Structures are given as structure tokens and as C-alpha cells.
Amino acid sequence: MDNQAEPELLVVNMIGTGITAGRDVAPEKGVRVDGVTKRYGSSTAVDNVSISIEPGEFVTLLGPSGCGKSTLLRMISGFVIPDDGDIRIDGQSVVALPPFKRNTAMVFQDYALFPHRTVAQNLAFGLRMRRLPRPEIERRVDRMLEMIELRGLGERSTDQISGGQAQRVALGRALIVEPALLLLDEPLGALDLKLRRQMQAELKRIQREMKLTFLYVTHDQEEALTMSDRIAVMRAGRVEQYAAPSEIYNNPTTAFVADFVGEANLLPAVVAEPSSGLVVVAGRKLRIPPEQARGLVAGSSVSLAIRSEAVQLAPPGASVEPGLAGTVEEVLFAGSTAKVIVRFEGELTLIATLGAGTPLPERGQQVGVGWREADIRIVT
């Protein structure tokens, strides 16, 4: 994305030593994915994707299944060879390297713990492959067992531990080699909700403490929002938006991002007067924030995105700006929140999320609907 901003590397970068021959240029740190493309037959799994990950950053690839996020992860780890583009880790291009020569480590969705090895042997595997001396391996395995809170379980076989414990062994086995980049492929997918929440916090703590770079793949937008420093929202092989969680949530740039992250109402709109911020939605002129109207062309079609929690329902007999009214089609109670689906004339529906304690309307009731102008986003 920002590879134009990088200094041109005119010199040979000595890997891992930080020594550069020739001119004195600071070695590039972090991960650069640069115009990477992968095609399978006639379909393009990953389409000209560029993202950069800074050292110590927690980046999430978020998207529905089949959006190319796992393929991208597998290209970085070396299991899939890109058709085009470059991937650099700490300045070194890795596309020509086999997986076992890349300084990345992966946490697999199914954990892939070796069934013929104990917990401790699983943890030691990467260190043994690096031919570290035995006492050093033992010391680091002990420390890792402590870190993942499995002290005393080192001699257990992998089928004598719980799912949550297996998850932590998989994480520890990857962490122990101190990779330049830790890749996590939906690692919490197999855990139940409560354990997943707990592990999210755990992962975040470990990442912060070890100052590691994480690239996390998930289709769970809540997980992505909670854990990430930056999120790359992917769709059909492309990155739709790459930004901090709050930016993704508050200022989605595309209709897809607005809809996929959080829950947004998307209303088809036609730009009426860009200068005064007027658009036409379902035959009504509505005002949008001036900064959102910037760059719009009169007569063009756009989408108006409003978060469901920004939609306000008027008390009976009253109305809220901009004074729309519809029929309550469904009321879905979900404990801390409730969703109300309001239907307008024609096919248009809006979802409003109401907080706890808000009086809920009845099905079939007429209700006034509105929002604050500042909550409107224009997406393409």
C-alpha cells in the first residue's frame, strides 16, 4: 500500500544481522506484501494485494470464507507460491524460499499437534529443527510451558489434554521459535464462546509481552475489532480497506466494509446537490455531513450507511430527524440489546439496535425513525 514511501534498497541486506553492505541505509523492518496475486485456473484467489505490517503490530485479515485471506496467509508462510508480486520479511524477499527456511511460524486451525509426540516434544520440535543444544531446548520448553500455563503437563500426550490446552500448545509451539512473524489461521474457531473470549485476551497479552508481530486470519468481525491494531478487510481476493479498528468501524469506505464489520443499514441514494450535501433516498431529500459529500458528483448513485445502533426510534406520537416513518416488522430481543426491523414503503428496511432498558415497540406498530446527521457515511 505504501511501498512508494519506502526508501529504495540499493544495497544487499545481510539477513538477520542488520548489517548492510555499501551505503548506510537502515534495514527495512516488518512485513511487506507487494502486489501479490494468486490465480487458480480462471479464478483469482488473491488479486494484487499490498499490505505492510510494522514490527510488533497485530494485523488481522478479515473477510468471509473464500475471500482469499487464508491463501494470502499461506503465501506468506510459503505453502502457496504467488503468481505475481513480492513478499518481504525484514527486508528479505521470501517468495523463493521454502516454508522451512522462512522465519515465520503458523498456528493451524486444527492445531496440527503431532499425535506421536508429547506436549513438551511438540513444543521442542521447532528448536530441535534449528539444532539448538539440548539444555537450551529444555530451558525454553520449561519457560514456554509456564507462559501458556501448562506447567506439569509436558509429559502428557496430545490426546490427554483439553481443546483449550491443545490450542495453547499449538500457540506455544509456534511462539517458541521466536518468529519474525506469527501467522494465525482462525486459531480460536474450534473453541466455545467463553473459552474463545478468554483466549483472545490471552493472545493479546502474549503478543504485547513478547513484542511479536501477529498476522491473524478470521471471519469473526468482533474478534478482529477486539484484538487488532489494524484490520485488512478482504473481499473476493482484494483488500477493501486497511485501517485501525475504530476507523474501519466508524469510517468504512465501501458498502461491503460497512455491512461486514458491525451491522450497517445500506440505503441506495442518488446525489442531488453535492455542494449543500443533499442526497435523495426513496424519494426524500436527506442531508449528509459536508465532509462526506466531498468529491461526489450530482446524479451519481451511492450508498448511505448508518450503523444499526445509530438508528433512533421515536416515542409514540413524536418524530426524530429526518422524520422517516415505517412499520415495525420484527422485534428480536437478545438480552443486552434488541433489534427492531422497520419496513418502509417498498422494499426498504432498516435495522435499529436498541440498548437495554429502551422501551420496545410492538410488531405492526407505526414508528418514527431517524438518526443524527453526523452518523451518516457515504460508501461506494
Place this chain on the structure above:
Amino acid sequence: MSAGTVKLGRPNPAKGGVALTAYTALIFAFLYLPIAVIILFAFDDKPVPGLPMAGLTLDWFGKAFSDPDLMASLFVSIKLALSSAVLATAIAMPAAMVLAWREVRLRTLVMCLLLAPIVVPQIVIGLGLVLLFRLVPDLIGSPAIIIAHTTLTACYATMILYSRLLGFRRSYLEAAMDLGASDLRVFFEIILPLAAPALLAVMLLAFTDAFGEYIVAWFVAGFTETLPIVIWGSMRGVLSPAINAISSVIIVVSLVLSALSQIWIIRQSRSSS
């Protein structure tokens, strides 16, 4: 419980049990009677065995184990069968890995062709091998028998290993590679230990098959005498009960071996799944 409750679980063993038991007994009799007769007559003290048995004796076992020709051929057979079993497994393993894990064009055709040594009559294979070994007459004898039996057993060894490797989680290999293991180390650290039970089973099967195979071996044996060849040769004269005795030993040993390997494989697959 109401009268309409559906009864789940095992069917009542008392009902229809007699017929089922008889049927099972018949099947096992059909399978094992020829074998049982050999074992039975190994203990008959008449020089020409037959019913009714006059008395019981262990002499024939002594005779068999002190017969130098019989013993020599037994060891030849063990040696050759072991060699071809190891060779067949060594050839089958890489083939199975490629078939299971790599993109193979015309995979179905390749798999069908693999079965040729099983579906082609053994007498035809024997004839073909005779013609082939005319080109290298020095190999006739033990090496030719090993090669022939390797051909016969490697095909189904590949099929068995292939089906085992299909159930193998690819992520094990990827995880090992990801943690820094080269292809060779992945093979020795992950694939080999996890496939060991299947390899052993395949080797055992190939061994038993090669050990007992007569037709193809006879074509290329030259002056080499395997146990089946000696037994067949002795049947043209008077069938000595010593043959029954040695056969009994072989039957018992191979039954025990295959039972043990089966139990081991079942245990292994239970713990790994």
C-alpha cells in the same frame, strides 16, 4: 414406558440365535477346515495319514525339523520373502505418497494400472518373467524370485499405503515444515512414525504372500528351492506327514503374527484419531 416404545440396542440373542450361530459356524468351518485337517493329521501316527486316526504323535514335528532339505528351503523362503517384503514396501511408500499428496494427471488410470499384477493370471506373469530373465540369466534363482515377488506385492502395498495416507492430516506435514523441518526431516520425524503401523502391516502381508507363493516363483527359481517348491515336489511321491507338521507350524505362526499386527494397528489408529 408405553407399549409403543421402540426398543433400541442389541437384538435379542435368544431369538433366531440358533440359525445365526450355525451359519457363523459353517462359514468358519468352510474357511478353516482345510487348515484344520493339515494340523490334525500332523499328529497322526500312521505314515499315510487318514481317518480314522490310530494314535497321536509328535514324531512328525521332529522329523520335519531334522530334515535338512525341508529346513534349508524354509530358511530360503524366509530370507527371500523378507527381502521382497522390505523391497515392496520401500517401493510402495514413495509411490503412495505421490498418489495421495501430489497432483497426478490421470490418477484413476494410474491406479487401475497398478492393479495389473493382481488381475493378470499368475501363470502369465510367470511366463513373462521367464522371457524377461532370459536377458539376464545370472539373476535366475534367488534374485529373480525376490524381484518377482516384489512386483506381485508392491502393487497392493501401494494401494493399502495410499488409502492410509489419504487419511493423514496434511497440516501435520505443513506444521513440521513451518517449524523448520526440511522435506527429509518431515519424512523421518512425522511421516514415518505416523505411518509405521501401516508400513508394518503391509510388510507382514507382503511377507506372508511371498512366503507362500508357488507359481511365479517356480518359473524363475532355477535351482533355488523355496518351501512351497519343496512341498509341491514331495507331493509327487508319498506325502510325508512331516510336511503336515511343518505346515502346521507355519499356519500357527502366521495366524499369530497377523492377529498381533491387526490388534496393534487397531490400537494405533484408535489413539491417533
